Amino acid sequence: SCGMMAGVVVRALCVTVLLGLPVTQGGISSSFTNTVCQRSGSGCVCSTTSTGLVVECSSRSAETLFPLDLPSQAVKITLRNYNVFKIMYEDFKGADLLQELNIINCGVQEIGDWALYRLTKLQKINLHMNRMTEITKDDFYHMINLVDINLSNNSISTIRGDAFYSVHNLKTLNLLGNDLNCNCEAKRLKEWAYLRTGKVTVLDAC
Numbered sequence: 001s002c003g004m005m006a007g008v009v010v011r012a013l014c015v016t017v018l019l020g021l022p023v024t025q026g027g028i029s030s031s032f033t034n035t036v037c038q039r040s041g042s043g044c045v046c047s048t049t050s051t052g053l054v055v056e057c058s059s060r061s062a063e064t065l066f067p068l069d070l071p072s073q074a075v076k077i078t079l080r081n082y083n084v085f086k087i088m089y090e091d092f093k094g095a096d097l098l099q100e101l102n103i104i105n106c107g108v109q110e111i112g113d114w115a116l117y118r119l120t121k122l123q124k125i126n127l128h129m130n131r132m133t134e135i136t137k138d139d140f141y142h143m144i145n146l147v148d149i150n151l152s153n154n155s156i157s158t159i160r161g162d163a164f165y166s167v168h169n170l171k172t173l174n175l176l177g178n179d180l181n182c183n184c185e186a187k188r189l190k191e192w193a194y195l196r197t198g199k200v201t202v203l204d205a206c
């Protein structure tokens with residue numbers, strides 16, 4: 001049965017078989033007309049704004065995996081109260097217009113290797129209220145359009161000194177509500193932010 005198998009691809013196939021949706025990759029649908037925006041009871045609200053399609057999804061059960069039929073043309077996606085655990089490259093593959101991604105209270109512990117790197121238009125990411133414990137260089141590697149990273153209310157104790165070196169346009173980094181270990185690595189982060197005075201605001205970095 002589907003329940004015995006693991007992995008995003010298998011999950012996607014299971015949902016495809018069960019609901020007849022044309023899902024080919026991670027959480028983004030390959031179809032324009034068969035997405036959470038058309039599916040009733042999807043838990044998502046879609047609206048068209050001057051910047052483009054905005055999708056806001058919320059789950060009532062923290063056990064629910066996030067929707068696998070998100071629209072690829074979204075400029076902003078918000079996911080609340082899902083069970084995400086690890087953000088994978090496949091999850092947002094094809095969301096080429098995405099400018100803002102909010103994954104809030106979803107139990108995220110990890111960002112997979114370079115998982116978000118190819119979202120070249122992404123300017124804002126908000127991971128408020130998750131379970132991240134460490135930020136490494138690869139998490140936001142070379143995301144040159146990212147200006148706002150919000151990691152408030154996680155369980156982050158370790159930030160590698162070079163975690164944000166390649167995020168050249170970063171302006172605001174919110175680390176409030178974490179439990180930072182103020183070691184040498186954290187000091188390197190602080191020095192980096194200091195060197196870029198006037199360009200980066202770091203909220204609560206030791």
Ligand SMILES: *[C@@H]1O[C@H](CO)[C@@H](O)[C@H](O)[C@H]1NC(C)=O
Nearest residue numbers: 126128148150151152172174
């Ligand atoms: C971070 O996200 C939380 C929750 O959405 C919000 O209340 C807060 O204002 C955000 N902070 C920044 C600096 O974006």
Ligand SMILES: *[C@@H]1O[C@H](CO)[C@@H](O)[C@H](O)[C@H]1NC(C)=O
Nearest residue numbers: 129152153154175176177178
């Ligand atoms: C987030 O962290 C701030 C700062 O520690 C705290 O005041 C606030 O209550 C926390 N919010 C939630 C929703 O846990």
